Amino acid sequence: MIPPKPPAREGRTSFWRxxxxxxxxxxxxxxxxxxxxxxxxxxxxFFRSYLxxxxxxxxxxxxxxxxxxxxxxxxxxxxxxxxxNSVFVTNxxxxxxxxxxxxxxxxxxxxxxxxxxxxxxxxxxxxxxxxGDVEVEEQMSHLTADIIFRTLFSIPxxxxxxxxxxxxxxxxxxxxxxxxxxxxLPLPAWLPRLHRRTTVATAARIRQLITELTxxxxxxxxxxxxxDDLATKIMTARDPVDGNGFDTAEMVDQVAIFFLAGHETSAxxxxxxxxxxxxxxxxxxxxAAESVALGETPGFSAVAGLRYTRDVFREVLRLYPPVPxxxxxxxxxxxxxxxxxxxxxxxxxxxxHLHRHERLWDDPDSFDPDRWQDAARKAPAxxxxxxxxxxxxxxxxxxxxxxxxxxxxxxxxxxxxFAPGLGPLPTPVAHLTVRSRDGMVLRVLRRGDSTPK
Numbered sequence: 165m166i167p168p169k170p171p172a173r174e175g176r177t178s179f180w181r182x183x184x185x186x187x188x189x190x191x192x193x194x195x196x197x198x199x200x201x202x203x204x205x206x207x208x209x210f211f212r213s214y215l216x217x218x219x220x221x222x223x224x225x226x227x228x229x230x231x232x233x234x235x236x237x238x239x240x241x242x243x244x245x246x247x248x249n250s251v252f253v254t255n256x257x258x259x260x261x262x263x264x265x266x267x268x269x270x271x272x273x274x275x276x277x278x279x280x281x282x283x284x285x286x287x288x289x290x291x292x293x294x295x296g297d298v299e300v301e302e303q304m305s306h307l308t309a310d311i312i313f314r315t316l317f318s319i320p321x322x323x324x325x326x327x328x329x330x331x332x333x334x335x336x337x338x339x340x341x342x343x344x345x346x347x348x349l350p351l352p353a354w355l356p357r358l359h360r361r362t363t364v365a366t367a368a369r370i371r372q373l374i375t376e377l378t379x380x381x382x383x384x385x386x387x388x389x390x391x392d393d394l395a396t397k398i399m400t401a402r403d404p405v406d407g408n409g410f411d412t413a414e415m416v417d418q419v420a421i422f423f424l425a426g427h428e429t430s431a432x433x434x435x436x437x438x439x440x441x442x443x444x445x446x447x448x449x450x451x452a453a454e455s456v457a458l459g460e461t462p463g464f465s466a467v468a469g470l471r472y473t474r475d476v477f478r479e480v481l482r483l484y485p486p487v488p489x490x491x492x493x494x495x496x497x498x499x500x501x502x503x504x505x506x507x508x509x510x511x512x513x514x515x516x517h518l519h520r521h522e523r524l525w526d527d528p529d530s531f532d533p534d535r536w537q538d539a540a541r542k543a544p545a546x547x548x549x550x551x552x553x554x555x556x557x558x559x560x561x562x563x564x565x566x567x568x569x570x571x572x573x574x575x576x577x578x579x580x581x582f583a584p585g586l587g588p589l590p591t592p593v594a595h596l597t598v599r600s601r602d603g604m605v606l607r608v609l610r611r612g613d614s615t616p617k
Contacts, residue, residue: 172196219547
C-alpha cells in the first residue's frame with residue numbers, strides 16, 4: 165500500500181491564491197513538479213524564493229558554505245513568539261556560542277545517561293495505552309512530552325507544570341504554521357506580525373511556565389541539590405571562549421526549542437511510524453520479533469540490536485520528515501544551475517520533496533525499510549536524506565531522537581498490535597511539524613488478547 169501524501173497543486177497560480185493555500189497547509193500549496201524538479205524559482209511581489217532539490221546545491225548551502233546561507237529571518241517571523249532567540253533561529257557568533265554550550269549535553273556518551281528516564285517514559289506509555297480505536301497522535305504527543313520532561317527536568321508528565329505546558333503546546337502547534345504570513349509579506353518593524361491571537365497567548369504562557377522551571381532549577385544548582393539531567397548539564401556549562409553560561413532568559417529560549425525539537429518532532433515521527441506499521445503488518449511482526457532482544461529489563465546496549473526497527477524508523481523519517489522545509493537566505497549574489505540568484509533571496513531546502521524525489525530514489529513513495537540494507541537503493545541517502553538537516557547546523561539532538569524512536573517503537577510493538585482504523589487514510593499537513601489533518605485513529609490490541617477491551 166502506498167503511504168498517504170497531500171495532494172499537490174497542478175499548474176501555476178497567483179501569489180494571492182498561493183497565500184490562501186499556504187495559510188491552510190504549506191505542503192499541498194506546492195506544485196506537483198517539485199517531486200521531479202532539480203530547482204524551482206518562485207517570484208512574489210516582495211522577494212524571490214528558490215527551492216533546491218539538486219544534491220549539489222543542498223550540500224553547498226548546508227555543508228560547503230553554510231556561513232554564506234544563514235537562517236532566514238522569515239523563519240524567525242513565524243516562530244519568534246515561542247522560540248525567542250533560541251539556537252534554532254539565530255546565526256553567526258550568537259548561534260556558535262549557543263552550540264558550544266548545548267552540544268556537550270548531547271554527546272554520544274551522554275545518551276546513556278538519559279536512557280533510564282527515556283525507558284521509564286516508554287514503559288509508562290505502554291501502561292497508559294488504551295485498547296480499541298485510539299487517537300495515536302495524542303498518545304505519542306503525551307509520550308514524547310513525558311520523555312523530554314523526564315530527561316530535561318527529571319519530572320514526569322503528571323507534574324503540574326509539565327502537564328500545563330503539554331496542554332498549551334498542543335493548542336499552540338495547531339494554530340502555528342511553519343511560516344506565518346508575516347514571513348511572506350514585507351512588514352515594517354513597528355507593525356504587528358500577523359500571528360493568530362491564540363498563537364501569541366499560548367506561547368507567552370508556555371514561556372512563563374518554562375521560566376518558573378528554569379528559576380527553580382537555578383536555585384537547586386546554587387544549593388548543590390540539582391539532579392544530573394540535561395537542564396543541569398546545560399545550565400552549568402561554561403563557554404570555553406568567554407567563560408559564561410546561559411542566563412535565565414537565554415535558557416528559556418533554549419528550553420522552548422528543546423521542547424519543540426524533543427517532543428513535537430518525535431511525536432510526529434512516531435505517529436506516522438505506527439500508521440506505517442498498521443498498514444504493513446508483515447513489517448510490524450518483524451519489529452515485534454526483534455523487540456524480544458530488549459529483554460525484561462532493557463539496557464542501553466540492547467537498543468543496538470534493533471537493526472530492523474532502526475531501518476523502519478529511518479524509512480518513516482524519509483517519507484514523513486517532521487520538519488518538511490528549511491529556509492536559508494543568500495548574503496551575496498549566487499549562480500545556481502546557470503541561473504542568477506540575487507542577494508537576500510530565500511533558499512528553500514525541502515526534505516519532504518528531496519526524500520520523495522522521483523529522479524533520486526527508487527520507488528520513492530513506497531514504504532520499504534529493506535531499502536536501507538541495499539547499498540544501491542540507499543545510496544541517495546548520502547546526499548538526499550536530511551531529516552535532521554546536515555553540516556554544522558545538523559540537529560544536536562539527532563542521536564537522542566534516533567535512540568528515542570527506535571526504543572519507543574520496540575516497546576510499543578512488543579506490547580500491542582496496531583491496525584488501520586475506520587475511515588480514510590490520514591492526510592499529512594504541515595503545522596509546526598508534519599501531522600495528520602484530521603487526527604490519526606488506529607485500532608490497538610494488546611498482544612495475547614483476542615479482542616480489544
